Amino acid sequence: MNQLDSNREQWNSRIGFILAAMGSAVGLGNIWRFSYVTGENGGAAFLVIYLLCILAIGIPVVLAEFTIGKKAQSDVVGSFEKLAPGKPWIVAGIMGVASAFIILSFYGVVAGWTVKYFFSYLTGGFTVQDSSEYVGIFVGFISSPFQPLLWQFIFMSMTIGIVYLGVKKGIEASNKILMPSLAILVIILAGYSLSLGGASEAFSFLFTPDWSALKEPKVYLAALGQAFFSLSLGMGALITYGGYLSKKEKLPGAAVSVAGLDTLFALVAGLMIFPAVFAFGISPDEGAGLAFITLPSIFEQMAFGTLFGLLFFLLLAAAALSSAVSLLEVAVAYFIRKFTWSRKKASIIVGSIIFLMGVPSSLGQGIWSNIRFFDNDILDSMDFIASNILLPLGGLIIALFMGWGWKKSDALEASDFGDSALGHAWIFTLRFIAPIAIFIIFLASTGIIKFE
Numbered sequence: 195m196n197q198l199d200s201n202r203e204q205w206n207s208r209i210g211f212i213l214a215a216m217g218s219a220v221g222l223g224n225i226w227r228f229s230y231v232t233g234e235n236g237g238a239a240f241l242v243i244y245l246l247c248i249l250a251i252g253i254p255v256v257l258a259e260f261t262i263g264k265k266a267q268s269d270v271v272g273s274f275e276k277l278a279p280g281k282p283w284i285v286a287g288i289m290g291v292a293s294a295f296i297i298l299s300f301y302g303v304v305a306g307w308t309v310k311y312f313f314s315y316l317t318g319g320f321t322v323q324d325s326s327e328y329v330g331i332f333v334g335f336i337s338s339p340f341q342p343l344l345w346q347f348i349f350m351s352m353t354i355g356i357v358y359l360g361v362k363k364g365i366e367a368s369n370k371i372l373m374p375s376l377a378i379l380v381i382i383l384a385g386y387s388l389s390l391g392g393a394s395e396a397f398s399f400l401f402t403p404d405w406s407a408l409k410e411p412k413v414y415l416a417a418l419g420q421a422f423f424s425l426s427l428g429m430g431a432l433i434t435y436g437g438y439l440s441k442k443e444k445l446p447g448a449a450v451s452v453a454g455l456d457t458l459f460a461l462v463a464g465l466m467i468f469p470a471v472f473a474f475g476i477s478p479d480e481g482a483g484l485a486f487i488t489l490p491s492i493f494e495q496m497a498f499g500t501l502f503g504l505l506f507f508l509l510l511a512a513a514a515l516s517s518a519v520s521l522l523e524v525a526v527a528y529f530i531r532k533f534t535w536s537r538k539k540a541s542i543i544v545g546s547i548i549f550l551m552g553v554p555s556s557l558g559q560g561i562w563s564n565i566r567f568f569d570n571d572i573l574d575s576m577d578f579i580a581s582n583i584l585l586p587l588g589g590l591i592i593a594l595f596m597g598w599g600w601k602k603s604d605a606l607e608a609s610d611f612g613d614s615a616l617g618h619a620w621i622f623t624l625r626f627i628a629p630i631a632i633f634i635i636f637l638a639s640t641g642i643i644k645f646e
């Protein structure tokens with residue numbers, strides 16, 4: 195081991211690693227993205243496909259990423275270079291760094307909106323006569339040319355600040371407090387939201403599948419993309435975090451905990467958002483503003499609503515921050531090794547470039563809203579390319595790499611499964627089930643094959 199390797203940063207503890215991985219997974223994806231994507235794709239039937247994607251593809255690939263990271267002890271590109279020198283698997287690493295740039299560029303914009311909502315509650319909340327006004331408030335804010343950029347800038351500065359400080363102190367410590375608090379708050383709000391009168395409609399929307407929704411090919415790709423996005427999967431965030439693990443961790447348990455908690459979070463968030471959607475007569479396919487419109491409507495009805503609003507957006511912004519940190523860390527870890535930059539230099543330069551890349555996504559909500567690709571605005575297009583194409587493709591390559599590129603016994607040992615039945619099932623899934631499922635979903639989305 196050379197000097198550099200022995201100086202690599204490491205997590206303080208196993209639980210620290212699990213919390214950081216959860217911090218990466220739980221974020222805007224569970225609340226903002228999950229609710230509007232579920233709403234746009236028909237609810238329960240989408241949810242079934244989403245859960246299948248988590249089980250059959252998500253969890254096995256999470257474990258593959260952890261295993262690769264722990265074994266290689268490097269950034270996402272370096273991991274493939276180290277484990278398979280000169281082989282083409284490295285494209286997954288390069289795509290991973292590219293995805294980090296693309297995702298964080300628009301993630302910073304939406305996270306900026308949450309910071310702005312937090313400040314609005316801090317200064318007394320919104321004054322409205324009727325909850326229908328929240329649509330206008332939201333649209334007015336995101337379409338202004340300057341305001342959202344300011345909040346995006348503030349959020350990105352915080353993200354850069356944490357990555358600049360390093361792994362242990364910033365990320366590991368903060369998640370220990372943050373995750374449980376956010377979970378408690380989401381449960382309270384779900385309970386309240388369910389009492390508002392939209393509960394039965396919300397339940398049937400979320401849990402009574404209308405299978406005809408599955409005739410739409412876009413539903414499968416949306417579910418697959420949401421599973422990858424929410425689990426922080428397919429771009430090496432979990433490889434990078436696994437790279438800070440010491441050699442003796444039990445990975446399968448960690449993978450199941452992270453994926454299980456992430457999914458639970460999304461489901462409870464659904465129970466928070468959808469009852470309010472129906473209670474206030476909002477359409478579930480309202481789009482990217484869904485959470486920003488329903489949540490203030492809930493707070494409006496509650497005793498101490500301003501306080502709840504304040505707390506909620508504080509925690510959501512903080513959850514977004516721990517996810518954003520993991521996105522930036524993927525790129526920064528790569529630049530530190532590749533160009534021998536200091537952590538400080540890499541965080542500032544890479545973070546600033548990503549901020550600038552996000553500017554069009556922000557302006558696309560207002561003055562540049564006429565720029566569209568297949569009827570999507572700039573933010574949605576960035577999201578589509580990264581989440582629905584790059585991440586699943588990255589996941590496909592990672593599954594094939596672990597399943598076929600490694601000796602089976604090495605993979606079983608490195609994953610901590612050992613020679614067990616579950617371990618063999620895991621390899622089988624990586625070799626066949628996950629790649630074939632991803633491939634079929636890609637084909638279906640192009641319309642080449644149809645499910646009817």
Ligand code: PFF
Pocket residue numbers: 218219220221222223224297422423424425426427429430431432517518520521
């Ligand atoms: N999983 C995060 C969320 O649900 O908000 C988003 C994300 C973080 C995606 C890190 C990808 C990633 F590498």
